[in-house]
Amino acid sequence: MTSTSTLSSMRRLVEQLKLEASVERIKVSQAAAELQQYCLQNAGKDALLVGVPTGSNPFREPRSCSIGQDVVLVLGLDLGLD
């Protein structure tokens, strides 16, 4: 019967809302401070944010020759490319 299935889905909805209402929450100021702290702590490692020394970002090397590229990376040569 349509009404019985509506009833059971309404019961589920109410149970779900009760569960969501019972979640433990912290203040936005505290949450925001922690998000900010994480960003600042890890900023140094973020290549897209701060950039990395020439030669250590493989994508910034032109892909002229894949073998040559591996050699360059192994020898740690800075050819001043790009």
Place this chain on the structure above:
Amino acid sequence: MVVCCCLGRTATWVSYQLKIHAQKYMRSPLIPEMATQEVQLNETLAHLKSESESLKSKLEEERAKLHDVELHQVAEKVEGLGQFVMKTRRTLKGHGNKVLCMDWCKDKRRIVSSSQDGKVIVWDAFTTNKEHAVTMPCTWVMACAYAPSGCAVACGGLDNKCSVYPLSLDKNENLAAKKKSVAMHTNYLSACSFTNSDMQILTSSGDGTCALWDVESGQLLQSFHGHAADVLCLDLAPSETGNTFVSGGCDKKANVWDMRSGQCIQSFETHESDINSVRYYPSGDAFASGSDDATCRLYDLRADREVAIYSKESIIFGVSSVDFSLSGRLLFGGYNDYTINVWDVLKGTRVSILFGHENRVSTLRVSPDGTAFSTGSWDHTLRIWA
């Protein structure tokens, strides 16, 4: 809301039926009991309806109480970001039609991508060489994922399935022969992701559900019900934060799920249109979403609310995909107006806009070590940016 309309119609339908039955079977001794049952049903429904309404407003109240400040206010003292020099470093050409999805391998150089014409290609992003190619039996391969080991890829789309292809070192071997069907949905596959191992896959589908599968046996381990419409995207929490994942759908909701119990533990509904992409913040305490309403939003899981909106009046096209840089300071969004907007997550401002694609950007992922990000587009190409 849809639920209220249904209830209203059901209540009216029930009382109409009651009248008809009463007229037909006036002399039957069963009538009083039937009538009482129907009335009781109506009362219970009405009671539940009002309970759900009051719970919803209580939820909003509780969330609002803790909303003491905005994220960008907290971040006022943080140094602003300078000019960014990000350009296309590689262009991967080879797909014959719209690129719909891509994923990085953990080795930070290989990429798997899938397209509308049914092709799934594995690339070496450093050299732009194609290493493997598979043709799926269906078109619109909307989802693809690389296995953590790098030894397999998973993909699916209009075939309603998610299939796993082990990658062979022998280039001549026919990958399609070793294909394993893992997931079965009753509508299109919109997204898939391996969990921490090659053994389990999480999928989301146009049938409104997400599901966790065992790769070896194809068995359904857990299903996740709660979205009221197609689920379009999902993302697993970073491993340190435990067994949860977030999903976004056409019902404008982003739901956070417990993978073991199948329960939806938190739900967010602030977007004004379909949510096309969700991605966890690197610490696991928040996630970002991108939507057809042209905004990206940040939701903090511990504050249990939206804490930032990334939008501009000039941006009117939907966001198809989002991802964070390694530290979480930058949010990259691929848009349907062919551009990529780069946002300062803390301050809420746009720091850069990147041009290059000649059609909508459909997928965007930052590489595992954060040195580059890749985009796939309806212009048939993928681009690596750094």
